Amino acid sequence: MLPRVADSLSFLYLDMVRIVQDDTGVCAQIQTEDHRTDTVYIPTAALSCLLLGPGVSITTRALATLARHGTSVVCTGAGGVRTYAGILADSLTTHWLEQHVTAWADPDQRLATAIRMYRMRFDDEVPSGTTLEQLRGMEGQRMKALYRILAQQHGIGRFRRNYHPTQWDQQDPVNLALSSANTCLYGIVHAALLALGCSPALGFVHTGTQHAFVYDIADLYKANTTLPVAFSLHQSPNPEQDARRKFREELRLFRLLPRIIGDIQHLLTRQTDGADPPERHDVPMVHLWDPRSGVLPAGVNYGTGES
Numbered sequence: 001m002l003p004r005v006a007d008s009l010s011f012l013y014l015d016m017v018r019i020v021q022d023d024t025g026v027c028a029q030i031q032t033e034d035h036r037t038d039t040v041y042i043p044t045a046a047l048s049c050l051l052l053g054p055g056v057s058i059t060t061r062a063l064a065t066l067a068r069h070g071t072s073v074v075c076t077g078a079g080g081v082r083t084y085a086g087i088l089a090d091s092l093t094t095h096w097l098e099q100h101v102t103a104w105a106d107p108d109q110r111l112a113t114a115i116r117m118y119r120m121r122f123d124d125e126v127p128s129g130t131t132l133e134q135l136r137g138m139e140g141q142r143m144k145a146l147y148r149i150l151a152q153q154h155g156i157g158r159f160r161r162n163y164h165p166t167q168w169d170q171q172d173p174v175n176l177a178l179s180s181a182n183t184c185l186y187g188i189v190h191a192a193l194l195a196l197g198c199s200p201a202l203g204f205v206h207t208g209t210q211h212a213f214v215y216d217i218a219d220l221y222k223a224n225t226t227l228p229v230a231f232s233l234h235q236s237p238n239p240e241q242d243a244r245r246k247f248r249e250e251l252r253l254f255r256l257l258p259r260i261i262g263d264i265q266h267l268l269t270r271q272t273d274g275a276d277p278p279e280r281h282d283v284p285m286v287h288l289w290d291p292r293s294g295v296l297p298a299g300v301n302y303g304t305g306e307s
Contacts, residue, residue, distance in 0.1 A: 012042065015053030015078065021061035044069040049195035051076045063087075074191045079248040082187030086194035096196045099268040100213075104202045113204045113267055120263060121220050132205075146223055150231040159231075177239035178230035181247045182218065185226055188251075189217045192260040198268075220263060225254060 017028040030038045049072045070089040103109040151159045203212025288296040
């Protein structure tokens with residue numbers, strides 16, 4: 001049974017520590033205020049993903065042990081809200097990548113996945129036969145209504161989402177805060193996709209960028225995370241910095257990373273007859289492909305007769 005990244009010990013975030021390998025195992029050395037060094041051992045065998053925040057140094061021996069135990073290592077910003085680099089373990093299963101590519105490559109499955117994301121995002125049914133163009137229109141109307149509600153709650157006039165990198169300083173505080181908070185959200189989603197082994201580039205709605213699937217998944221949570229944060233900072237003198245700090249503080253309430261993992265698995269698990277996917281997703285690490293028989297167990301001699 002594979003450890004799941006959504007389990008309580010399947011991902012660990014560290015910052016301001018030195019990670020080393022000693023005679024017992026991999027440990028984090030923490031410098032205390034009275035100049036003592038506390039040592040905390042990391043359960044590498046039961047850890048799917050290690051998030052390294054600012055101020056972390058790690059030795060080659062520790063990295064080798066993490067790789068040997070199949071632990072993915074992701075370099076992130078403070079609080080794990082940005083992803084800068086990811087090192088995937090050689091033993092990471094390709095199950096979710098295969099599910100991802102299969103759904104993405106088939107136009108019917110791709111549309112069905114996009115519709116499923118809309119349902120998850122707005123908790124609303126989609127009429128049978130809805131096209132992607134119609135889906136975009138429905139999404140646009142829902143977002144306009146949400147902007148209007150948030151603007152009224154905070155006493156703001158008419159709000160319009162604008163993102164102009166070349167005119168960054170000319171944007172209003174809400175747009176600046178929203179862009180900053182969204183960047184943090186993208187980092188968390190990117191870390192989750194890397195931990196599962198999915199491709200961040202293969203989006204179902206977005207396309208043409210290495211972060212297309214990141215944007216798809218992040219859209220599921222903006223209404224409950226980054227948008228309320230951004231509108232609450234409409235009078236902030238420094239909305240970008242305040243958005244990052246406030247978003248990071250509120251992440252503790254959302255438990256967002258486990259939720260992202262579960263939602264990605266739900267999206268990529270093909271459903272039949274409206275049935276929900278199983279609670280656990282235990283798959284073999286290595287198997288063989290056959291166009292007729294499907295997945296076959298590895299480590300079996302399929303030769304017939306005596307050699």
